[in-house]
Amino acid sequence: MEQKITLDTLSAYAKRRGFIFQSSEIYGGFAAVYDYGHYGALLRENIKNSWIKSMLSHDEIKYLDSGIFTHPKVWKASGHVDSFVEPEIDCRTCKNRMKADQLLEPFGIMEADRLPIDEVNEHVAKLREEGKLKCSKCGGTDLTDAKKFDLLVKSNLGSPTSELTEENVVYLRGETCQGIYLNYKNYLQTMRVKLPFGIAQVGKAFRNEVVARQYIFRTREFQQAEMQLFLHPSLMNEKYEYWKEARMRWWIEELGIEKESLRFKDHEKLAHYASAAVDIEYNFRTLGAFAEVEGIHQRGDWDLSRHQEFSGENLEYFDQERNEKYIPHIMETSGGLNRMVLAVLDQGYTEETLEDGSTRLVMKIKPSLAPVKVAIFPLVKDVKLIEIAQKIKSSLQNLFVVEYDETGSIGKRYRRQDEIGTPMCITIDFDSLEDDSVTIRDRDTLEQQRVKVGSIMEQIEQRLGNS
């Protein structure tokens, strides 16, 4: 039977075990921003590298790391300055903040986030008067008018004054893909690419999320892993179908998420730039529901046309094979790295009852993604055992992240590694002095296998390769 687990349990575990901390905790915490500790950052890095590797296994995809700060006109051109806003309603009784579109939808008022704010507030006033509009948390009826929240995060970078005006405002990027569009021409000129080709990027994005109460699922600072494929419009459907399947396969095969916990969900409501879109959703135990972890979007020629219009730069492509000039269309895959981390932890968190009745907490994540690959223990603090253990540690340290631990009982040391998801523990005991062998213990099966010191490397590679 599937174990129930709450977001509180998972976040307490992630803190206790050095994965994820609330940002600025000593000052009371900073809402919707999290710091990734040693194990969390390593896990996220491993996921990121797996994503990059899978993208670059396609010859036509190149890599990019663009600036977080971009010219303010970028966000005007992209449509974010005008359209990336959300109307919110507050409850005066319990201070709960709600998205107006979600609150109004049951009354047949659809897509309130697309309506002018005055029109939204006419609906709000009428429903309030009729006593129909209720807080989603406390059921109270003392609700405010809707206010528009700007999702882009502003900064005064490069301005002598901290006051933000239309002239000096700059934005922290709200999605990483805009940096890709800005470099499309550079890649054409420097990377010897022809359409269709793609640019992949992983990096931070910032959004002034108003309702952000789901731990690292929805944060104000997060990382995206996005790939933008530039193509002729006639290839759109074929590429869209290919990438839908390719991304789902990655979630199953590379991230190790069970197929049954994933599904596609077509968008009913499209973003301002999209002409078709589908989400990959994961069934979070901690959220008790399926929720979006990645999107695959057909963006048409919206992005490059707008950047051409706003920058005055010609972004047309001359297709020699078709003898045709056109603005490339764009198909994107857009995943959230933090949601990938959350999905991996959500699925991996396992409490097992052992034969002796004790409970073992084990983080069952794919060995290739585990923050620490191998832990090395001398059975007891004996100079000769320590010497061998240190030698093994040195020989592995340049290749993998390893941990060495000589304190506490061997049982406790195993448990500690189980909790952070280390797939293998190597123990050096007194027999090792005689037979030049060590014991490798498997995190999931708890099987212990005796192997020669000379074949440790082969064993590790085999276990990681198979994972």
Ligand code: GAP
């Ligand atoms: N370029 C398209 C784009 O940004 P999106 O649906 O807004 O599309 C894509 O975001 C992905 O980024 C989402 O599927 C999600 O995984 C992640 N994401 C978006 N907002 C987020 C937030 N506030 N916190 C964490 N991840 C977020």
